[in-house]
Each structure stands twice: as C-alpha cells, then as structure tokens.
Amino acid sequence: MASLQTAVQKAIPDPMAGVEVDQREGAEQGPPIPDYLRDVYYWAYLDPRNVRLLDRDLVVSTILFGNLRRLQRAAFEEIDPGQAVLQPAHVYGTIIPNLARLLGPGGRLDVADIAPIQVAACRRKLSAYPWARVRHADARDPDGGPYDVVLCYFLLHELPGAWKRSVVDSLLASVKPGGRVVFVDYHRPHPWHPLRWFISFVLDTLEPFAKALWEHEISDFASRPAGCSWRKETYFGGFYQKVVAERPADDGGEPARWK
Secondary structure, eight states: OHHHHHHHHHHSOOTTTTOOOOOSTTOOOOOOOOHHHHHHHIIIIIOHHHHHHHOSHHHHHHHTTTOHHHHHHHHHTTOOTTOEEEESSOOSSSHHHHHHHHHOTTSEEEEEESOHHHHHHHHHHTTTOTTEEEEEOOTTSOOSOOEEEEEEESOGGGSOHHHHHHHHHHHHTTEEEEEEEEEEEEOOOOTTOTTHHHHHHHHHHHOTTTTHHHHSOGGGGSSOGGGSEEEEEEETTTTEEEEEEEOOTTSTTOOOOOO
16 A cells, blocks of 8 residues: 555646746745645646646635635725735735735735745736735634734635644734634535535535534634633535624734634
8 A cells, every 4th residue: 555655646646836936045845735735635736737637716606606706805805905814825816916906005914825836826826916915824823914904715624633633723813803714615505505515525525624514613722712702604505604703803913823
C-alpha cells in the first residue's frame, strides 16, 4: 500500500511548477499545502488545467445554481469603500477584483491563500489594483490585521473540522473593535427544497466536509462565540447563508484572540 501511495504521489504533477515564488532577499517560504487539499481538492485547486478552466464566472454561477450575483451583493452589503478588508482565500470568478473596485484606492484588500498556484492566479487578477495584495499564507494565521472586515466566502465548507475551528477563531481575531467577519457559505436547505437530494448527493461526492454546516451554526466553531454579536440570513431555500459576526466597538481595544 505504501509503495502504491508513493507511486500515485509521484504521478501527480507538482502544483508549484510554473508558479513564481518570491526570491527577494529575506523573503520567507510560505506554509505547506495541507494533506486534505491535496487528497480531496487537488482536481479543483491544484491542477493547473482545472484552475484555468474553473476560474470563470460562468462556471461559478453554474455551481451556485445562478446565485452568483445575489450572493456577491449580499457579501458586499457588509463592506464600505475605503475599508481594510481581508479575503482569506482566492475565489474563482470576478468577485475579488469586484471587491477591489468596491474598496477603491482609499481602501486596502489583502488576499491570503495557502496554495501557490492560487496566489499566482489571484495576483494576475489584481495587477490593476495597487491597493490590493496577495500573500501566500494560512487562513489559520493570516496576519496583516487588524481589518475593518474579513470576508470568508465559500471557504469554511471545504475545511476539516479542526481547521474550521482554527480558521473561525483566527478570522474573528483579525478584526478591529467594531469590525465584522462576514461568512458566506452553504447551509442546510429547507426540507421541501426541490434540489435537496441532488445537492446532498453532490456534497457527499465532492465536498466531504460541507455538511458540517448543515449540522452546526457557524458560531458553533468559535471558541468564544459570546465575544461577538451574530446575525444570519439564508438564500435559495436555505441552501446558502450569510452570517455576520461583529466585534463590539467598546471592548477596550483588546485583541479578539480566543484564549
């Protein structure tokens, strides 16, 4: 079995191939690609051919059953021009350059991604926006804050359980007093949803960690949910959710790290 796994690993092309790495003096090596990303999502996020194929609004809109614009508008309702915003993963389609345009030159957009090929793809998208930068970083420790807003857009459903908890805590710790973390992701559809069983099959097949968001509120993944106020809206028969966690403005400026 070990020899078979070694052979398979050798057969998989290196996702670092062809990706520019920062060679400046003093530049630090970024975090390694986690096992779950290689094992479950290689086809979607590390295969260079599929990265080019999937990174299109038409594909994203199809995956979201036509809700691409609606969910983008819902996310952008929580963000104002001129703010400092963290997006803790590259997102396919045009949402990230759209976010950069929303913030404008008076704002700041940081995007962090753990996969070098995704970092490179995002940098190409944002080359026209000098107030945006992309870093090779782990969402469990994105650094660069504090921010006015963190937008976690369809990331949580892809993370194993322990990663979900670490990322939620880290993102809550990354906002200023009065700041907010905006989660847009999957949610348990209503029992009468006509696509419920098809959706369930797709998630079971392609998204093995997603149904944790059917069984738990996003606040359940926070070590100290009472440290923020929470509100939730659902869309498309309950299949999608926007959850906003807002840090109190009068918490004395203490870090929001959940210890």
